Amino acid sequence: MDPKATLHRYLTQARDAVVWKLEGLGEYDVRRPLTPTGTNLLGLVKHLAIVESGYLGEVFDRPFVETVGWFEAHPEPEADLWVPAHESRGDVLGLYARAAVHGDATIEALDLDTVGRVPHWPEDRATVSLHQILVHVIAETNRHGGHADIVRELVDGAAGLRRDHDNLGNLVAAARQGHVARLERNARRAAEVRSAPVSTNPRQGTD
Numbered sequence: 001m002d003p004k005a006t007l008h009r010y011l012t013q014a015r016d017a018v019v020w021k022l023e024g025l026g027e028y029d030v031r032r033p034l035t036p037t038g039t040n041l042l043g044l045v046k047h048l049a050i051v052e053s054g055y056l057g058e059v060f061d062r063p064f065v066e067t068v069g070w071f072e073a074h075p076e077p078e079a080d081l082w083v084p085a086h087e088s089r090g091d092v093l094g095l096y097a098r099a100a101v102h103g104d105a106t107i108e109a110l111d112l113d114t115v116g117r118v119p120h121w122p123e124d125r126a127t128v129s130l131h132q133i134l135v136h137v138i139a140e141t142n143r144h145g146g147h148a149d150i151v152r153e154l155v156d157g158a159a160g161l162r163r164d165h166d167n168l169g170n171l172v173a174a175a176r177q178g179h180v181a182r183l184e185r186n187a188r189r190a191a192e193v194r195s196a197p198v199s200t201n202p203r204q205g206t207d
Contacts, residue, residue, distance in 0.1 A: 004112050007134045008104070014141040015100055018045060019093065021148040025155065031083055034154045041151055042092055043082040044144045049096040050080050051140060055133050056103035059116040064102045066095060107134065 001009075022030050022041050030042040050071075053064035074080070083092055112131040119126065153159045 003131075004107065004134075007112075007131075007138065008107050011103075011107075011134065011138050011141065014138060014145055015048075015096070018048060018141065018145045018148050019096065021145075021152045022089070022093070024158075025152075027089065029155045030089060032155075033082075034151050038078070038082065039147050039151055040082060041148055041155075042089060043080075044148050044151075045096050046083055046092045047080045048141055048144055049092070049099045052103055052137050053099035055118070055137050056106045059118050059128065059133060060106055060110060060114065060130065061116070062102075062106050062109075064099060066098065103137075106130075 022045070025041070031040050033040050050067050053067045054070075056062075057064040058068065071080070083089075107130070110130050112129065112134070114130045116128050116130065116133065117126050118128055118133075121128075149159065
């Protein structure tokens with residue numbers, strides 16, 4: 001398969017997986033923070049929309065008008081990682097979909113060796129290729145997709161890699177509970193064993 005088509009396919013799959021993690025949830029559950037740093041599902045989508053549209057937009061002089069200058073206009077720390085009540089889920093998902101269309105057009109229009117510039121990266125690595133940026137955006141999307149996996153599981157126990165392939169080993173609920181209990185017992189046993197005092201006598205065991 002053509003290298004650009006391969007990268008594009010992985011990006012598309014990662015985008016779809018992130019959006020899928022919101023399906024079936026109400027407004028509260030897509031927004032509520034479930035980690036000490038405030039990670040939430042809809043905020044992850046918003047972040048990815050803004051970030052991807054920049055990397056596959058302005059970096060290659062193909063600005064996506066809806067997010068140009070977004071961070072300058074929203075200087076509050078982590079403003080891109082949560083969604084105020086007046087913004088709807090549809091607003092955010094729509095933004096992500098449009099950003100993806102814009103990104104896809106950039107991918108289609110440019111060769112992998114096309115040069116761009118990331119203005120917020122250090123000068124010694126600010127000059128980039130489309131190939132490099134595609135890898136970066138795929139990594140970014142999958143990283144946050146992993147966050148979404150955990151957050152969704154904390155919301156209602158739903159888990160899985162993709163809609164068509166959960167990659168969870170086909171354990172039924174009862175077997176899954178038993179597996180988790182076994183892991184808990186194993187962790188406690190390891191803590192007991194590994195926490196045992198270690199002798200500091202250099203002669204011990206040498207006779």
